[in-house]
Amino acid sequence: MTTTLLEGSSQDAVGVLPSDVTGFSPQLWGPTPYDEVRDLILTHSTSGTSSGLDLFRRILLAQSTPPEGGDGTSAILLARVDKLLAMGALEEAEALLELAGPDTPNLFRRWFDTALLTDTADAPCDALKRNPALSPTLPTRVFCLARAGDWNAAEITLTLGREVGSIDPRQEALLARFLDPELFEGVEEPPVEEPLTPLNYLIRESVGLSRPRTNLPLAFLHHDLSEHAPMRTRIEAAERLVKAGSLPETVLFDAYRSGTPSASGGPWDRASAVQELDDAMFTQDAADLSAAVLRADMLMTARGLRTAFAKDFGARWSQIDGTVLDPEATETAFDLLLLAGMPGDAATLMQTPQDDRQQALLTIAGVGTASPTIDNAMLASVLGAFSDPPPATGSMGESQLDLLKRGEQGKALLTALEMLSDGPDGAPAATAAALFTLVQAGQETAARRIALEVLLSGGQQF
Secondary structure: OOOOOOOOOOHHHOOOEOHHHHOOOOOOOOOOOHHHHHHHHHHOOOOOOHHHHHHHHHHHHEOOOOOOOOOOOOHHHHHHHHHHHHOOOHHHHHHHHHHHOOOOHHHHHHHHHHHHHHOOOHHHHHHHHHOHHHOOOHHHHHHHHHHOOOHHHHHHHHHHHHHOOOOOHHHHHHHHHHHOHHHHOOOOOOOOOOOOOHHHHHHHHHOOOOOOOOOOOHHHHHHHHOOOOOHHHHHHHHHHHHHOOOOOHHHHHHHHOOOOOOOOOHHHHHHHHHHHHHHHHHHOOHHHHHHHHHHHHHHHHHOOOHHHHHHHHHHOHHHOOHHHOOHHHHHHHHHHHHHOOOHHHHHHHHOOOOOHHHHHHHHHHOOOOOOOOOOOHHHHHHHHOOOOOOOOOHHHHHHHHHHHHOOOHHHHHHHHHHHHOOHHHOOHHHHHHHHHHHHHOOOHHHHHHHHHHHHHOOOOOO
């Protein structure tokens, strides 16, 4: 990891991933206007394939020369941090902020919010003590005083804020409950604030107040990953964060295996299926193993977690005797191994000769050279994106290639990823053009992974 800023002292240049790691140009944005880069980041879709989200996250974390036109407000850095927070990628957001040096109120607020959610608030509180101008809000100061154990100063600050009218009454009431919860025993709960800030969320959690009935923002879910959290709560939080591309699948599968499912339906069924597959791997009973693979795959796919399941499955593939699987389970295992990034194992499982579908998928994965006849439009288009000669990309693809020629690599990548965000529901020609753009932008490995996920992560039989 590097901490050196590019182009002088611009905070927009901060990145935890240098260009030799990302494969991006140091001039990632080229001549794209400053405000357009900010808007492209803020409006970019956070849906799509796991590998597509991973590539987007690498763009957000990349160290690069900022485009011209900035006004000194670090708007591109703020946009990158805000997008990471929206995706629930707290550690990455915190890393960017700490490298930049959160020395303005806008940066400090995001640093403080992120630290609250990662339980690392001591550092921003110490910074605030040294420089109170970083945060003009009293609630932040009250919380930091209390966290440092100076409860009297926290109460005095809160009282002064109430007397001079510089603190919202609802916020004041919540902080008062935080400072002395015993005074509020039997008192009706305050309603959940809208919008719910990280500070108010943390205070509500600490004094045992109810949560909002709607889904919490992704960034708030990391508290639910604790091994002390109820098993269902832990699973549901991990599932949402894994789907957002902000949590390793190992954390989710640890949660599935963390106890005995106490009911049926929803997350309990998925946990049971994972544990049943574990048992079947141990016994190697042909019928049980085939049935367990198919059931787990069906349930995980229905939840949008097939790629995550494939990676867990692939990590344990050495424990499985693939020769005992029935034909349907063998085909499923083939798809899972491709999604897990194990095309060699997938090819070995099917042995030879492979059918046209299998040959096409292996070629897309980069281990085959066949040019089978394919009668499915999406599979044929995706296969064509990696062909020689390249596919006819159409006007949209030509537009993206023009961006690359002008040095606007970042815009071309984001445009291509946006076109791929609909997965198998996208237009075949547009999907091929977007994948071809990624290849031309130096991201062939990511393009192949995204292509396989477009075809396979939803369980469709292309």
